[in-house]
Amino acid sequence: MAVPEDTQGGSGDPDLIRRGEPLEITNEFAQVRVCKIWTRNGERLEIEAPKLGYRIWLDPLELESISWQTPETFSRLLQTPFGPDRS
Amino acid sequence: MAVDVAQLTADIAAGDIPALIYNDRDVFELERERIFGSAWLFLAHEAEIPSAGDYVVRRIVDDSFIVIRDEQGRVRVHFNMCLHRGMQLCRAERGNASHFRCPYHGWSYSNAGELVGVPFHADAYGGEHGLSPKEKTLVTPGRVAIYNGLIFASLDPAAPELEDYLGGFRYYLDFYTRQSDAGLDVRGPQRWRVKANWKIGAENFCGDSYHTPHTHVSVVEIELFVDTKARKRKQGALYFTDNGGGTTYKLPPGTYEERAGYVGYPPELIESQRRTWSAEQQALIADAGFMPSAATLFPNLSLVHNWPAVNEEGLIVPFISIRLWQPVGPGETEVYSWFAVDRSAPDWFKQASYKAYLMCFGSSGMFEQDDVENWTSITQMARGRLAQRLNLYNRMGIDREGKLLHDPVEGWPGPGRAFVGFGEYNQRELLNLWSRYLANGSAAPVAGR
Amino acid sequence: MLSFTSATHHEAHEFLVREAELLDERRYRDWLDLLAPDIVYRMPVRVTAPETLEHGLLEDMAHFDEDLYSLRKRIERFETGHAWTEDPPSRTRHFVTNVRTFEGSAADEVVVRSYVLLFRSRGDIRDADLVSAERTDVLRRTDAGLRLARREILADESVLRTQNLAVFL
Numbered sequence: 001m002a003v004p005e006d007t008q009g010g011s012g013d014p015d016l017i018r019r020g021e022p023l024e025i026t027n028e029f030a031q032v033r034v035c036k037i038w039t040r041n042g043e044r045l046e047i048e049a050p051k052l053g054y055r056i057w058l059d060p061l062e063l064e065s066i067s068w069q070t071p072e073t074f075s076r077l078l079q080t081p082f083g084p085d086r087s
Numbered sequence: 088m089a090v091d092v093a094q095l096t097a098d099i100a101a102g103d104i105p106a107l108i109y110n111d112r113d114v115f116e117l118e119r120e121r122i123f124g125s126a127w128l129f130l131a132h133e134a135e136i137p138s139a140g141d142y143v144v145r146r147i148v149d150d151s152f153i154v155i156r157d158e159q160g161r162v163r164v165h166f167n168m169c170l171h172r173g174m175q176l177c178r179a180e181r182g183n184a185s186h187f188r189c190p191y192h193g194w195s196y197s198n199a200g201e202l203v204g205v206p207f208h209a210d211a212y213g214g215e216h217g218l219s220p221k222e223k224t225l226v227t228p229g230r231v232a233i234y235n236g237l238i239f240a241s242l243d244p245a246a247p248e249l250e251d252y253l254g255g256f257r258y259y260l261d262f263y264t265r266q267s268d269a270g271l272d273v274r275g276p277q278r279w280r281v282k283a284n285w286k287i288g289a290e291n292f293c294g295d296s297y298h299t300p301h302t303h304v305s306v307v308e309i310e311l312f313v314d315t316k317a318r319k320r321k322q323g324a325l326y327f328t329d330n331g332g333g334t335t336y337k338l339p340p341g342t343y344e345e346r347a348g349y350v351g352y353p354p355e356l357i358e359s360q361r362r363t364w365s366a367e368q369q370a371l372i373a374d375a376g377f378m379p380s381a382a383t384l385f386p387n388l389s390l391v392h393n394w395p396a397v398n399e400e401g402l403i404v405p406f407i408s409i410r411l412w413q414p415v416g417p418g419e420t421e422v423y424s425w426f427a428v429d430r431s432a433p434d435w436f437k438q439a440s441y442k443a444y445l446m447c448f449g450s451s452g453m454f455e456q457d458d459v460e461n462w463t464s465i466t467q468m469a470r471g472r473l474a475q476r477l478n479l480y481n482r483m484g485i486d487r488e489g490k491l492l493h494d495p496v497e498g499w500p501g502p503g504r505a506f507v508g509f510g511e512y513n514q515r516e517l518l519n520l521w522s523r524y525l526a527n528g529s530a531a532p533v534a535g536r
Numbered sequence: 537m538l539s540f541t542s543a544t545h546h547e548a549h550e551f552l553v554r555e556a557e558l559l560d561e562r563r564y565r566d567w568l569d570l571l572a573p574d575i576v577y578r579m580p581v582r583v584t585a586p587e588t589l590e591h592g593l594l595e596d597m598a599h600f601d602e603d604l605y606s607l608r609k610r611i612e613r614f615e616t617g618h619a620w621t622e623d624p625p626s627r628t629r630h631f632v633t634n635v636r637t638f639e640g641s642a643a644d645e646v647v648v649r650s651y652v653l654l655f656r657s658r659g660d661i662r663d664a665d666l667v668s669a670e671r672t673d674v675l676r677r678t679d680a681g682l683r684l685a686r687r688e689i690l691a692d693e694s695v696l697r698t699q700n701l702a703v704f705l
Contacts, residue, residue, distance in 0.1 A: 178584070179583075179584050180584040180585070181585075182585070274597040277597065277599055278581075278694065278695040279698065280696070280699075281699050281700075305616040305620075306613070308612075308616040309609050309613050311609055311613075398605050399605055441596075441601070442601070445600070445601055450700060450701050451599050451700065451701035451702075453609070453613055453619075455700060456619070456621040456622075456700045456701075457620045457621045460620050460699070460700075463662070467661055467662070
C-alpha cells in the first residue's frame with residue numbers, strides 16, 4: 001500500500017509498530033532506502049525514494065509478484081520516469 | 088596547414104620518420120578522422136562488466152561510450168549522449184543500472200538502449216503524435232565485436248570483421264588473453280595523463296627491444312628483471328603480422344614445462360596452456376624458444392608480459408598488462424593500464440603477479456617511469472620548427488637501399504615475419520600501416536604472409 | 537580525535553613534517569628507515585562514483601600497493617644513478633596540512649590523517665604538476681621512535697595529472 005499522504009516523510013506513522021534497519025541501494029540515477037516494517041498485525045517491506053518523495057509498503061504477495069517480472073515490466077513503469085505526471 | 092600525406096607516406100616507406108608527426112595539430116585531426124574513425128578500437132574487457140547492468144564509460148578520443156551488459160546478458164555499446172538535447176547520460180566512470188535516466192529532463196532508456204520513458208509525454212509531446220519513444224534508440228558505434236573477452240568498437244559500419252582485422256595477430260593475442268578456457272580476471276584501469284604523443288608508446292611496445300638495455304638498465308642493476316641485459320635482449324625475436332606485432336625474449340633451453348616454469352608459471356597454468364593453445368602456439372615456446380613480451384595492435388592497444396623477482400627470496404612471477412594509449416591531443420595521451428591474469432590461476436599467483444605488475448608497469452611501474460620520461464621529451468622537441476624539417480632514422484635492420492640486412496627467421500611457428508636481434512622492422516610496419524590509414528581512411532586490405 | 541594540544545598530536549605532526557623534508561631532499565635511505573618492517577603502503581585507484589557511494593575506489597587495483605621489499609627496490613633503483621626519469625630529479629615540495637590524530641587499535645599505535653599537496657617540477661619547459669591527496673597513517677611507537685606501519689593514500693583525482701609516480705606521497 002502507498003503510505004497515506006499525511007504520514008509520508010514523517011516518523012510518526014500511526015499504524016507503524018517498528019521500522020527495521022534501513023538499507024540503501026544507489027546508482028548514479030536513483031537512490032532508494034529499503035527496510036522491513038511491522039504493522040500491528042504483520043510485516044511489509046518499505047521502499048522509499050527520498051529524492052522524489054515517494055514511499056510504498058509492499059506485502060509478501062506483492063513482492064512475490066515482482067520476483068517473476070521481466071525487464072520490460074520495469075521499462076513500462078519507467079514510462080513516467082519521475083513518477084506519475086501530475087499537472 | 089594541410090598534411091602532405093603523400094610525402095609522409097613516401098618518407099615512412101623509405102625508412103624515415105618526419106619528426107613533426109609526434110606533435111602536430113593537423114596530423115592529429117587527420118588521425119582522429121581516418122584512424123580513430125575507422126579502425127577497431129579497444130574499449131573494455133568483458134570481465135569488467137560481469138553482471139547484468141554493469142557498465143563502464145570509455146572513449147574513442149572524444150567519443151564517449153557506455154559499455155554495458157544488458158538484462159539479457161548481452162554486451163552493448165551506446166554513445167553516451169541523450170537523444171533529446173545531448174546531455175551526457177552516464178557521468179560516473181562505472182556502475183550498474185537497468186535503465187539510464189537523463190539528469191537533464193529525465194528521458195529514460197533501457198540499458199539495451201531503447202527510449203522507454205519521457206516525462207509528461209502527453210502534455211509535452213501530444214503523446215505519439217509528437218514523439219514515438221519506441222522509434223528511438225541510443226546511437227551505437229558502427230560495429231562492436233568481442234575476441235577473448237576484449238570488447239572492440241569501430242566507428243565505421245563498413246569495418247571488416249574483427250577476426251579479419253586481427254588476422255594472424257590472434258595467435259599472439261591468445262598468449263596474453265587466453266591461457267585457459269576460464270578467461271581473464273582484469274583489474275583497473277589505472278589512468279594517468281602523459282604529455283607525450285600516443286604513437287610513441289604504441290611503437291615502443293610494438294618492436295623496440297633496442298631501448299630496453301639502456302633505458303631500463305636500472306631494473307637490471309637492482310636485479311628486478313635480469314633478462315633486460317643487452318646480451319640477452321638481442322637474442323629475442325621481433326614479429327609482425329597483419330595489424331600487429333611484438334617483441335619476445337629468448338628462453339634458455341628446455342621442454343615446454345621448463346621454459347614456462349622459467350618465467351614463473353605454476354603447474355596449474357602450464358597445464359591449462361598446454362590444453363588451450365594449439366600445437367603451433369606452443370611451438371613458439373617449446374621449439375623456437377621465445378616468450379612473448381610486449382606487443383601492439385594497431386592503432387593504440389598494447390600488451391606487456393615480463394617476469395620479475397617479487398620478493399627477497401627471488402621468486403620469479405610473470406604478469407600481463409593490457410594498455411591503451413588514448414589520444415587527448417597531439418602532445419598528450421591518457422594511459423589506461425589494466426592488470427590481467429588468467430581466471431583459473433591459484434590465488435597466491437594472482438596476488439604475486441599483481442605485485443609484479445605494480446613494480447614494473449603502470450603509473451608507478453619502474454620500467455614505465457623511465458619510458459614516459461623519454462616519450463615526454465620527444466614530444467616536447469617535436470614542437471620545434473626544425474622538427475618539421477627533421478626526418479628521424481627508422482632504418483635499423485635495413486641498408487641504405489632498404490634491403491634487409493638479415494633474413495627473417497626460418498620456420499617461425501607463428502603468422503607473419505620474424506627477425507632475431509635488434510631491428511626496427513615492426514616500427515616500420517606500424518608506421519606504414521599508419522600512413523595507409525591517413526591516405527585511405529579505411530582498413531586497407533593487408534596481404535596475408 | 538585527539539586534542540591538538542596533546543603530546544601525541546605534536547609527535548605525529550613532527551613525524552610527518554620531518555618525513556616530508558626527507559622526501560623533498562631525496563634522502564630516501566633515511567625515509568626507508570622511518571618505515572616499519574611490515575609496512576603496507578597503498579594508493580588505491582579512485583573512480584568517479586555517485587555521491588552516496590563510499591569513496592569511489594577500485595577494491596583490487598592501486599597505484600601503489602607496496603611492502604618493504606618493493607619500496608626498497610624503488611629506492612635502490614634511484615641509487616643506481618640510472619633512473620632516468622628522476623635524473624635530473626624532480627623538484628618537489630610536499631605540503632602537509634590538516635593533521636588529525638586518533639587512538640590506534642593497539643596500545644603502541646596512533647592513527648594520523650593528513651592532507652598532502654605535492655608540487656612537482658621537472659626541467660624548464662614543462663608545467664609543474666600538482667597531486668592532492670589525503671593520507672591515513674598508522675604510526676607505531678618503537679624504541680627508535682615513531683615508525684610508519686601503514687599508509688593509505690587517497691588521491692583526489694581519478695585520472696592522475698602527473699606523468700608517473702616516481703615520487704612518494
